[in-house]
Amino acid sequence: MMTLWTASEIARATGGRATCEAQVDGISIDTRSIAKGDLFVALTAARDGHDFVRQALDQGAGAALVSRIPDGCSEADPLVIVEDVLEGLQNLGRAGRARAKAKVIAVTGSVGKTSTKEMLREVLKGQGKTHAAEASFNNHWGVPITLARLPADADFAVIEIGMNHPGEIAPLAKMARPHVAMITTVAAAHLEAFDDISGIAREKATIFEGLETGGACIVPLGLEVSDILLEAARVAGEVITFGADAQADYHLDKVSILGDTTVVEARARGESLLFKVQSPGRHFASNALGVIAACGALGCEQALIAMDLGRWLPPAGRGARERVLFDAFNPEMGIDLFDDAFNANPTSMGVALEMLAAQEPQDGVGRVKHGRRVAILGEMLELGADELSMHAGLARLPAMADVDVVHMVGNRMAALRDALPRAKRGEWYESADEMVARARHLVDAGDVVLVKGSKGSKVSRVVEALRKLGQPVSTEV
Structure with missing residues (x-):
C-alpha cells in the first residue's frame, strides 16, 4: 500500500x-x-x-x-x-487537495447527495482512479477527512457537501476547490435554520464559491428557486442545466418505472439519450442525468457514462431493494422491502411514495390474500414551524392513492394519521421501538414495503425487524 x-x-x-x-x-x-x-x-x-x-x-x-x-x-x-485538532485536520485536508492531480466534483442538494455521489463513484471508476467520500462524510470534519484521504495520483475525486445551518457550505467548497460543482435539488429540509426555501437555495448556491477558474456549475431547472441557483452559478463559471424543464441542457423527456428498473429517455445538448438505472424512482433518473452532465463537463464520453450507470445500485438506507423470504422453500412467501430509512423531507417522501405506487404486489400468497403497497413512515425532522402541516400534506400526494396502508412512527406523524382516509390508516406509534415489537403484524407475504423517515426517527430499526422475519435475498443483478 x-x-x-x-x-x-x-x-x-x-x-x-x-x-x-x-x-x-x-x-x-x-x-x-x-x-x-x-x-x-x-x-x-x-x-x-x-x-x-x-x-x-x-x-x-x-x-x-x-x-x-x-x-x-x-x-x-x-x-x-x-x-487545535479540528483546524489541523482541515489544514491536512487542504494539503491533500493541493497536492492532488485529480479532477474534483463537489455535490450538494436537499435530496440525493449521497446517491449521486455513489453514482459518480461508479461511473468515474471506469474512466480512471476515483476517490470518493465514505458514507455521508459531508460536514466540517467529513470533508477534510475525505480530502486528507485523497491519493495524490487519483484521477477523479467526488466530494459530498452538506449543511444544517447557514454558512456551512461555502467554507467546505473552498476547501474542496471543485472543477465541477453540482446541486441535485432544493427542497424543504432544515427549515428550522432558514426562513424559507429561498434561504436554503442561497446556502446551497454557495457551493459555487469554491469553484476552480474555468469550472462548471451543474444546476437543476424547473425548481421554484432555480433562478437563485442560476444567478450564483453565472458569476462562478460555466452553467450547465438539467431536469424536466424543456430549456435544460440535459432534459428528461420520459421516465418509466418498470419493476426494479428506471428507464430514462433524455436529450443531452440536443442529442437523444436512452439509459437505465437498476433501481426504481424518478429521483434516481434526475440525479443520473445530472451525473451525465457533470461527467460531460469533465470531458468524459457521454454514451459510456450512460451505460455504466446501469451498474449502480443505491446504498443501504437510500432506497435499496431486497427480498425477505418468510419460507426458504417457497420463494413466493415473502415481501419486497425498500430500505429508504436514512433521511426524509416532503420532497423525498413524495418521490419514494411515487416509486412505491409503481410497484406490483403479489396476490394470493399471504394471509390477506391481496398483495398490498405498504408504507412505513417515520417522522420528518428539522422542518420548522410548519412541520405538522407538511406531515399532514403527505396524505394529499397523488401517489398516496395507490398506497394501501400507511404505518407511522413519531409524534409529528400523528398529523398524517389524522389526515389519511380511515381505510389507509395503519398502526401509529410514538417510537420506533414500539413498532419493532409489532413488525410481524405490519406486513404479509406478497406485500411491497417502503420504510422511510428521518434518521432521528430511528425507523431503520423497523427495517432490521422486518429483515429478521425471514431470510434477506439481494435483488442485485
Missing part, C-alpha cells in the same frame, strides 16, 4: 510538531473502526478523542493528531501535536 502521509508531511501541512517520524495509510476518528496504519485524529465531540489515543496506537494506528500529549503516551509515541 502506498504511504498516504508521513508524520513530517502532516506536521508541515498542519503547522504542528512531529514527535518522531512515522507513516500512515489512512485517516480515522473512531477506534471502533480504525485500521492498522491509520492516522488517529483526536477530535473532541461527545467525547474527547485524546482519551482514546493510547488505545488507537495499541490497535496499530500509525500516528495520532493531538493538541497535547495524552495520558498514557509520551514523546516516544508517533504524535503530531497541533494547537
Whole structure:
C-alpha cells in the first residue's frame, strides 16, 4: 500500500510538531473502526478523542493528531501535536487537495447527495482512479477527512457537501476547490435554520464559491428557486442545466418505472439519450442525468457514462431493494422491502411514495390474500414551524392513492394519521421501538414495503425487524 502521509508531511501541512517520524495509510476518528496504519485524529465531540489515543496506537494506528500529549503516551509515541485538532485536520485536508492531480466534483442538494455521489463513484471508476467520500462524510470534519484521504495520483475525486445551518457550505467548497460543482435539488429540509426555501437555495448556491477558474456549475431547472441557483452559478463559471424543464441542457423527456428498473429517455445538448438505472424512482433518473452532465463537463464520453450507470445500485438506507423470504422453500412467501430509512423531507417522501405506487404486489400468497403497497413512515425532522402541516400534506400526494396502508412512527406523524382516509390508516406509534415489537403484524407475504423517515426517527430499526422475519435475498443483478 502506498504511504498516504508521513508524520513530517502532516506536521508541515498542519503547522504542528512531529514527535518522531512515522507513516500512515489512512485517516480515522473512531477506534471502533480504525485500521492498522491509520492516522488517529483526536477530535473532541461527545467525547474527547485524546482519551482514546493510547488505545488507537495499541490497535496499530500509525500516528495520532493531538493538541497535547495524552495520558498514557509520551514523546516516544508517533504524535503530531497541533494547537487545535479540528483546524489541523482541515489544514491536512487542504494539503491533500493541493497536492492532488485529480479532477474534483463537489455535490450538494436537499435530496440525493449521497446517491449521486455513489453514482459518480461508479461511473468515474471506469474512466480512471476515483476517490470518493465514505458514507455521508459531508460536514466540517467529513470533508477534510475525505480530502486528507485523497491519493495524490487519483484521477477523479467526488466530494459530498452538506449543511444544517447557514454558512456551512461555502467554507467546505473552498476547501474542496471543485472543477465541477453540482446541486441535485432544493427542497424543504432544515427549515428550522432558514426562513424559507429561498434561504436554503442561497446556502446551497454557495457551493459555487469554491469553484476552480474555468469550472462548471451543474444546476437543476424547473425548481421554484432555480433562478437563485442560476444567478450564483453565472458569476462562478460555466452553467450547465438539467431536469424536466424543456430549456435544460440535459432534459428528461420520459421516465418509466418498470419493476426494479428506471428507464430514462433524455436529450443531452440536443442529442437523444436512452439509459437505465437498476433501481426504481424518478429521483434516481434526475440525479443520473445530472451525473451525465457533470461527467460531460469533465470531458468524459457521454454514451459510456450512460451505460455504466446501469451498474449502480443505491446504498443501504437510500432506497435499496431486497427480498425477505418468510419460507426458504417457497420463494413466493415473502415481501419486497425498500430500505429508504436514512433521511426524509416532503420532497423525498413524495418521490419514494411515487416509486412505491409503481410497484406490483403479489396476490394470493399471504394471509390477506391481496398483495398490498405498504408504507412505513417515520417522522420528518428539522422542518420548522410548519412541520405538522407538511406531515399532514403527505396524505394529499397523488401517489398516496395507490398506497394501501400507511404505518407511522413519531409524534409529528400523528398529523398524517389524522389526515389519511380511515381505510389507509395503519398502526401509529410514538417510537420506533414500539413498532419493532409489532413488525410481524405490519406486513404479509406478497406485500411491497417502503420504510422511510428521518434518521432521528430511528425507523431503520423497523427495517432490521422486518429483515429478521425471514431470510434477506439481494435483488442485485
